[in-house]
Amino acid sequence: MSFLEIDHVSFTFPRHDKPVLTEIDLHFDQAVITALVGPNGSGKTTLTKLMIGVLRPACGEIRLDGRPLVEYSLGEIGRRVGYVFQNPDLQLFCGTVAEEVGFGLANRGCQRETVEERVAFYLDYFELKDYGGVFPLHLSQGEKQRLAIAAVLANEPLFLVLDEPTVGLDAYRKRLLEDYLKKISRSGRGMVLVSHDTAFVDRVAERVVILENGRVIEDSGRKGKAADEA
Amino acid sequence: MKLDPRTKMVMVLCLSGLALLYNTPGRLLLLLAVTVAMLLIFRFDLGAIGSYLKPFLSLMVFLFVIQCLFAPSGCVLLAVGPVPLVTTGGLLTGAGVVLRIVVVTAAAMLLATFNARDFILGLVQWKVPYELAFMVSIALRFLPVFRDELVNVVTAVQLRGVDLKKVPWGQKITMYSRLLFPVIYGAMLKAQRLAVSMEARGFRVYPRRTYLRRLEFSRADYVVLTVFPAAAIALVIRHINLLAH
Ligand SMILES: Nc1ncnc2c1ncn2[C@@H]1O[C@H](COP(=O)(O)OP(=O)(O)O)[C@@H](O)[C@H]1O
Ligand SMILES: [Mg+2]
Numbered sequence: 001m002s003f004l005e006i007d008h009v010s011f012t013f014p015r016h017d018k019p020v021l022t023e024i025d026l027h028f029d030q031a032v033i034t035a036l037v038g039p040n041g042s043g044k045t046t047l048t049k050l051m052i053g054v055l056r057p058a059c060g061e062i063r064l065d066g067r068p069l070v071e072y073s074l075g076e077i078g079r080r081v082g083y084v085f086q087n088p089d090l091q092l093f094c095g096t097v098a099e100e101v102g103f104g105l106a107n108r109g110c111q112r113e114t115v116e117e118r119v120a121f122y123l124d125y126f127e128l129k130d131y132g133g134v135f136p137l138h139l140s141q142g143e144k145q146r147l148a149i150a151a152v153l154a155n156e157p158l159f160l161v162l163d164e165p166t167v168g169l170d171a172y173r174k175r176l177l178e179d180y181l182k183k184i185s186r187s188g189r190g191m192v193l194v195s196h197d198t199a200f201v202d203r204v205a206e207r208v209v210i211l212e213n214g215r216v217i218e219d220s221g222r223k224g225k226a227a228d229e230a
Numbered sequence: 231m232k233l234d235p236r237t238k239m240v241m242v243l244c245l246s247g248l249a250l251l252y253n254t255p256g257r258l259l260l261l262l263a264v265t266v267a268m269l270l271i272f273r274f275d276l277g278a279i280g281s282y283l284k285p286f287l288s289l290m291v292f293l294f295v296i297q298c299l300f301a302p303s304g305c306v307l308l309a310v311g312p313v314p315l316v317t318t319g320g321l322l323t324g325a326g327v328v329l330r331i332v333v334v335t336a337a338a339m340l341l342a343t344f345n346a347r348d349f350i351l352g353l354v355q356w357k358v359p360y361e362l363a364f365m366v367s368i369a370l371r372f373l374p375v376f377r378d379e380l381v382n383v384v385t386a387v388q389l390r391g392v393d394l395k396k397v398p399w400g401q402k403i404t405m406y407s408r409l410l411f412p413v414i415y416g417a418m419l420k421a422q423r424l425a426v427s428m429e430a431r432g433f434r435v436y437p438r439r440t441y442l443r444r445l446e447f448s449r450a451d452y453v454v455l456t457v458f459p460a461a462a463i464a465l466v467i468r469h470i471n472l473l474a475h
Contacts, residue, residue: 052389054385054389073388073393073395074385074388074389074393075388075391075392075393075394075395075396076393077389078388078389078390078391078392079391083389085386089416090382090386091382091386091389092386092412092416093383093386093387093409093412093413093416094408094409094412095408095411095412103387103390104390104391104392107390107391107392107405108391108392135412135415136412137412137415137416137419151390152390155390155391157391
C-alpha cells in the first residue's frame with residue numbers, strides 16, 4: 001500500500017465539457033521525491049488539488065494512508081499533507097510573517113515555547129529572520145514563496161505536495177530548498193513536486209511523471225527503481 | 231426579456247428599499263417571491279444565490295438566534311425559570327432579519343444579469359460622472375472577488391490543519407476577527423494593483439470620454455419604470471399609514 005493512491009481518477013470542472021484529467025492512476029510512496037511535469041494547462045495544479053481534497057474527482061478514488069480521501073475533513077488532510085499553492089498569495093492570511101509560520105502549530109495547541117522555537121528555526125532557515133513582524137503580502141514574490149513553504153513545513157506534515165515551489169527563487173535559495181526537501185525525504189517522508197525547472201527536477205526528483213492533456217504519458221517510477229539503478 | 235440596466239437598477243432599489251422597510255416575515259416572503267420571479271424572468275441561475283449566501287450562513291444563524299433571544303414578545307414558547315428564551319415574537323423578528331438579508335442578496339443578483347459596461351454606460355447617460363460610475367461598477371465586481379477571497383482563506387486555514395467545524399465558538403470568533411484585517415488589507419492591496427494597471431493603460435488621461443453605443447429605453451423599460459416605483463411608493467405610503475394608526 002502506498003501513502004497516497006490515485007485510482008482511475010477523471011475530473012471535469014463543473015459546467016465545462018472537456019475533461020481536465022482522464023483516467024489517472026498514480027501511487028506515491030513515502031521517502032520518494034516525485035516530480036510532476038508537463039506543459040501549461042496539462043492539469044498539474046488540478047491533480048494536486050484533487051490530492052489534497054480541495055477538488056473532488058468525478059470518478060475514481062483517491063486514498064490517503066489506506067482510507068478514502070472523502071472520509072477525511074480538510075483539517076485532517078492538512079495535518080497529514082502539507083500543500084504549497086502555486087500562488088502564495090492564496091495561502092498567506094496572517095498579520096505577520098512570524099504568525100504565519102506558527103499558525104498551524106499554535107492552533108493545534110502546541111506550547112508557546114515550542115511554537116516560538118520552531119518559528120525561529122524556520123524563519124532562520126528560509127532567511128526570513130528580519131521580516132518576522134512584516135505583513136506577509138508586503139514581501140517580494142520570492143520571499144512570499146519562501147514564507148509559504150516555511151509555513152507549510154513548520155507543521156511537519158507526513159507528506160508534501162508543492163505546486164511550482166521554485167518560481168521566484170534565486171539559485172542560492174533553490175539550493176537551500178533542494179537541501180531541505182532531500183532532508184525531509186531522508187527522514188522517510190514523501191513528496192510530489194510540480195515544476196518546470198528541469199535542472200531542479202534533475203537534481204531532486206527520484207521519479208518523474210509527465211502529464212500531457214490530462215493524461216500520464218510517462219512515469220519513470222513504473223519501470224521500477226531497481227531497474228534504473230542496475 | 232431584455233431590459234435596460236438602468237431599469238434593473240430601479241427595480242433593485244425598489245425591492246431592497248421595501249425589504250429594509252418591512253419587518254414581518256409574511257411581507258418579506260411576498261417580496262422574496264416577487265424577486266425570485268424577476269430573477270426567473272431574466273434567466274438567472276437560482277442555485278447561484280445559494281452559493282452566494284453560503285459563506286454568510288453562520289452569520290445569519292447567529293443573527294437569528296440573537297434576535298430570538300433579545301427581542302422577546304408574544305407568547306413564551308420556552309423559558310428558563312422566569313427568563314423567556316424562545317417567544318413567538320422573537321422567532322418572527324429573527325425570521326424577518328434573515329429573510330431581509332436573503333431578499334437584498336437576491337435583488338442584488340439582478341445586477342449580475344447585465345455586464346459592467348452597460349451599467350457604466352447607463353449611469354453616464356444619467357449624467358453620473360464616469361469616475362463615479364466606474365467606481366460603483368468596480369465595487370460590484372469586487373464583491374465576488376471578496377467572497378472568493380474568503381473562501382480561499384477558509385480553505386487555506388483548514389489545510390494548515392485546523393478543523394474549523396470543531397473549533398469552539400468563542401475561539402472561532404477570535405480567530406476570525408484576527409483574520410479579518412489581513413484579508414481586508416490583502417483585498418485592498420489587490421485593488422491598488424488594479425488602480426496602477428488602470429493608470430498605466432491611460433485611465434483619465436483625456437478629460438472627455440466618448441462612447442461607442444447609446445442605451446435606449448424600450449417600451450418594456452417604460453412599463454417597468456412606471457410600475458415598480460409606483461407600486462413601491464404606494465406600498466411605502468400604506469406602510470406608513472398602518473404605522474400611524
Ligand atoms: N477553476 C477552473 N474552471 C475551469 N477550468 C479550469 C479551472 N482551473 C483550471 N482550469 C483549466 O484546466 C486546465 C488545467 O489547468 P491546471 O491544472 O491549472 O494546469 P497546469 O497547472 O498544468 O498548468 C486548463 O485548461 C485550465 O484552463
Ligand atoms: Mg499549475
